Amino acid sequence: MRKLTYSLAINEALHQSMAEDSTVFLIGQGVKSPWYIGNTAQHLLERFGKSRVIDTPVSENGITGAAVGAAIAGMKPVVVHPRMDFMIYAFDPIINEAANWFYMNGGRASVPVVIWGIINRGGEQAAQHSQALHAMFAHVPGLKVVMPATPYDAKGLMMAAIKDPNPVVYIDERWLHHLEGDVPEEPYTVELGKGIVRKTGNDVTIIGISYMAKEALNAAQELEKEGIDAEVIDVRSIKPLDSELILGSVRKTGRAVVADVGWRFCGISAEIAALVYEHDFECLKAPIKRVTLPDCPAPASKFLEKAYYHSSLDIVKAAREVITHSPQRS
Amino acid sequence: MPSHTTEFLISLYRTMIRIRCCEESLVEPILSGDIRTPCHLYSGEEAIAAGICASLKKEDQVFGTHRSHGHFLAKGGGMKAMVSEIYGRETGCSMGRGGSMHLIDPAIGMLGAAPIVAGTIALAMGAALANSIRQDGNVAVSFFGDGATGEGVLYECMNFAALKRLPMIFVCENNFYSTHMPIRECRVEEHIYTIGKPFCVESLQVDGNDVLAVYEAGKKAIERCRKGDGPAFIECLTYRFRGHVGPDDNIHGNHTDIRPEEEIECWLKKDPIARFEEYLLANKAADSICLNSIREEAEAEAAEANRFALNSAYPEPERMQDFIFAQ
Secondary structure (H helix, E strand, O other): OOEEEHHHHHHHHHHHHHHHOOOEEEEEOOOOOHHHHOOOOOOHHHHHOOOOEEEOOOOHHHHHHHHHHHHHOOOEEEEEEOOHHHHHHHHHHHHHHHHHHHHHOOOOOOOOOEEEEEEOOOOOOOOOOOOOOHHHHHOOOOOEEEOOOOHHHHHHHHHHHHHOOOOEEEEEEHHHOOOEEEOOOOOOOOOOOOOEEEEOOOOEEEEEOOHHHHHHHHHHHHHHHOOOOEEEEEOOEEEOOOHHHHHHHHHHHOOEEEEEEEEOOOOHHHHHHHHHHHHHHHHOOOOOEEEEEOOOOOOOOHHHHHHHOOOHHHHHHHHHHHHHHOOOOO | OOOOOHHHHHHHHHHHHHHHHHHHHOHHHHHHOOOOOOOOOOOOOHHHHHHHHOOOOOOOEEEEOOOOHHHHHHHOOOHHHHHHHHOOOOOOOOOOOOHHHOOOEHHHOEEEEOOOOOOOHHHHHHHHHHHHHHOOOOOEEEEEEHHHHHOHHHHHHHHHHHHOOOOEEEEEEEOOEEOOEEHHHOOOOOOHHHHHHHHOOEEEEEEOOOHHHHHHHHHHHHHHHHOOOOOEEEEEEOOOOOOOOOOOOOOOOOOOOOOOHHHHHHHHOOOHHHHHHHHHHHOOOOOHHHHHHHHHHHHHHHHHHHHHHHOOOOOOHHHOOOOOOOO
């Protein structure tokens, strides 16, 4: 199959969505600047013109609100936030307006908007340029939240998010932008609300989110050398969450490690752990381990960063711990 | 004063009196507890909704605020659907999920209302952006109060709307109070309309209790928008006859704000409906029999809307989670 990078997969999703539906448009800060959003928007402006590829002043609240309003008025906007930290300025249109609109208006008007935020971890960018805020959005009824970890899903989830009649927060990760993988040339969608088993296994389920789904696969390879057969789930859709997929796997393995790119407290890892404890407590052979960011703002200095960001090594360590917790390894 | 047809003048009057009668019909049910949703009554401000909406087509979009009963009715929304919503019934325009502050009817271009101050300004701008992309000639109107001038998003929107010459009207209903707080305690410059000027938004102030003045200003601004000449900001000076929320008249009642009695008296004399009645009579556009019969019709319509709502079913609790997501 044709290989494409994660960022160009997003680009292709935008090209194909805009070509097949004239109500789709892209708006946000830096849509004509590779410095802001890499090559994710390349050639869109030349192809679709400035009425549908709209670079904006730094006015996140107003511009995101405009995207929400345009969606209510019948368009399918994609509004991009090159650093999702700046999306906090747009909490009002995203949460108060977009998330609630369909419900509080009794289903009279839906809000088919994609709110696209990019996580920019590392690079000594410190606390306001690197945050992963998916858990905050997932908390809110009425929002869908997706986080692709592969080029295939980057394209398929973007196309599905654009087609969905609801507000979808699409969160990609700059550390994945150069990742190359199989991406079909034709348009396709990846269903929102569906996770995927990336590797089957019997000893422990590793549930990874975004970049940590990739690290989970690396961890599984490492564990294999030690004779530990890990199953790896890529969550892909934070909300709706594919509960059945996660529960089914943990019922089989009896052990789980959740690896998230976000913070620990009230994070998605806590939600997934609670899901398993509520539904399948009896099948657990060991307490669930979580690999998350510490409850600490992102530091700048690279030595602190190294301690702050986790990798496959931390997942391996957590998996070993849940395996050795029980008296007999099954 | 340009001449208008009698038919047009009467339609303006009918819109205003329908809003007034509907609002006042809610007072008793609010006091009795039949209506629980916070109602921010529009009595006293009717000339603005009536004057602006008179120039709008069905396809033009309106976004409102917490005080939007008047916008909904003036844009063409059904009184029964609105009053039922206020009573929390399944027959309400928002199926009883929104209450008084969430009024919508996409079929007539009323795209919604919401009480987060200034929160719908950007939504209206989005509708204007949609119109501009589609080049369909439609215009979006954002109604908001003087209190919204304290929110940053208004300034973001004036800048962007001007930058992209969007077909959008900013209508600031300046009733001189941001909930309990006199607007003069909120800002230094008392002429709110001047905030549009640094953004190169066509900006003006009108007497918001003079329906023809509002109509003329709105018509001109809307025509500009249709020609692609960009947004306008219209400050309408007005006064609400009741408290910030509920039927409170600030003299008795439970005082959602406390305004000087003489100030209220002074504004009651500028009642936009009484003033327009005088105009109609003086210009022989209507006689008092005609005006009375229109008022009686409106009172009957409001009474019927209340009856309809009271006889409508409440939403079923089993269906509480309908409408979280569109399918």
